[in-house]
Amino acid sequence: MRAFDFAAPRGIAGALRLAGDGSAFLAGGTTLVDLMKLNVLAPEHVIDINRLPLRGIRLGPDGLHIGALERMDDIARHGAVAAQYPLISQALLLSASPQIRNMASIGGNLMQRTRCGYFRDMATSCNKRSPGSGCPAQTGDNRGHAVLGTSASCAATHASDVAVALVALDASVRLRGRDGERSVRLADFYLLPGDTPHVENRLRPGELITEVIVPRLQWARHSTYVKVRDRQSYEFALASAAVAVDLRGGKVRDARVAVGGVGTVPWRLPAVEAALRAGQSFERASALAAEGARPLAGNSFKVELVQRTVLRALMEVAGSR
Template sequence: MIPFQYVRPSKQKAAIEANAKDRNAQFIAGGTNLIDLMKRGVMTPEKLIDINRLPLQKIERSKNVVRIGALASNSNVAEDKVIQEKLPLLAQALNAGASAQLRNMATVGGNMMQRTRCPYFYDTAMPCNKREPGTGCGALEGFNRMHAIFGFSDMCIAVNPSDMNVALVALDATVLVAGPKGERTIPFAEFHRLPGDHPEVDTTLQKGELILAVDVPDNPYAKHAHYLKVRERTSYAFALISVAAALDIENNIIKSARLAMGGVAHKPWRLTEAEKALAGKPVSEASFKQAAEVAMRGAKAFEHNAYKLRLGPSTIIQALKTAAGIA
């Protein structure tokens, strides 16, 4: 690990200024991902700006919106009564991620910013455009069992590792950020990027911007929601494929739906066309199979992850059945 400066501002403005004026500075909160990357030499910030003194831990509901502070821990969010009552899909997704010890340390903002777990990104001896632009993508012709089937480019086929992000994109969340130019909001669906020609850039944050909170509007999906995560082992493993499913049902008819997948793209993958396919349909396995077919259109596999083309629709169907209470 290289030497680095460490500062711990107590004011939001000071934290933003410290980041904005230093090209190679990083905010740090729980550090559950960043410290690992620093130890491996994958990320080498020259300055760490510890933001734990900032008052960004609150979870509160007002004006039909639940606001979750960026420094709220994953465990506190998952256990919060408002979250469990109003946003059970989010609580389920958080509890599916990592271990209890990591959830106690990891923050909402940090979870949003965590980097891919692609082994070629972590191995500094291998080519990786995300870690070192212009070196190539080792996963393209390498072992790509965990990699993307949607939204990839010939520069990068890595996936976003977060469970929380899948639930938040399905729930139409927005992100409140502050930077040198003031505050702005970003729709959660636009917060993370597809790789394109610049896979080293994960988000649409601008230099110096700090995540303050995530806002989730009230929704009619609390009664029928389920987060299903398929992984190689049940404890502390990243998703092969995950599905966030939420339904608004009246008289056995689906009034509206929310669907998103994890483990399939460089960003949490919202399934808007499948949602449209479900609207107005009866609650039935046939409706869910049709939606799964729509959801998987455009998916493309590589040498080692063709199983995702079969696992994807079956996971969608099962998540919808569980959410609807028929399985």
């Protein structure tokens, strides 16, 4: 771990003044400190943002507003979240461990780095960590890696569960920088690795996530997050599905479907949604879940697994049809 400066400003403007190249914001610390200990991240300035006024969970007419510093567990157990957006609540509760959920913020969760073993090991090469050095995952240990959105440069899986639910719900993040404020749809926020896997999102240097906004969606009450993994708890997803279904008169009118554990970014599935709106069976719709998949030697099972995970999630929400 490299020596670093530390500041804990009280105001957003103060935090933004300190931020820039070589700085890192510290919220729960569950990703940042972990990666600093491994020398994967070595910020010169660490800005503790825990005193900033970025709290609050509020359900308004336009949707759900979550302050960026709200902790995963608090959001998951919030009454309005659990009632109106069960998939968010479930995605959070199926993440990590209680200790981590008590510390990790929603903003930090969206910014968490991949669990790719090569990214985390300074003794190996990694295009994400050290651009141009190579991607050992293409031929190495890749059971947990992505099959969707990959490139020859990177197949690292996006690790967040709740980001999958949020992408399904068309959520946005509000960003503050020294030049002002803007909102970006989460689906646009994350970038595919392509040839530049070290560029993971649209955040500008020194910019801070201040809020997560989830649009109002009445039928999101009929939703679930299914997470499939080798052990029952405390593990990242091999495949997951966030599904909400608008079920009226016994018919599927609309649906939201996104998957995790299989993509380099949280992966929305418009083709599956369209098939469901068109009245296709769950079986046929979920068969579209792995379109464009590019499996590696160790993770080809994910192609079938993700389809089955979507099917299982659809049936959990709406019964079999």
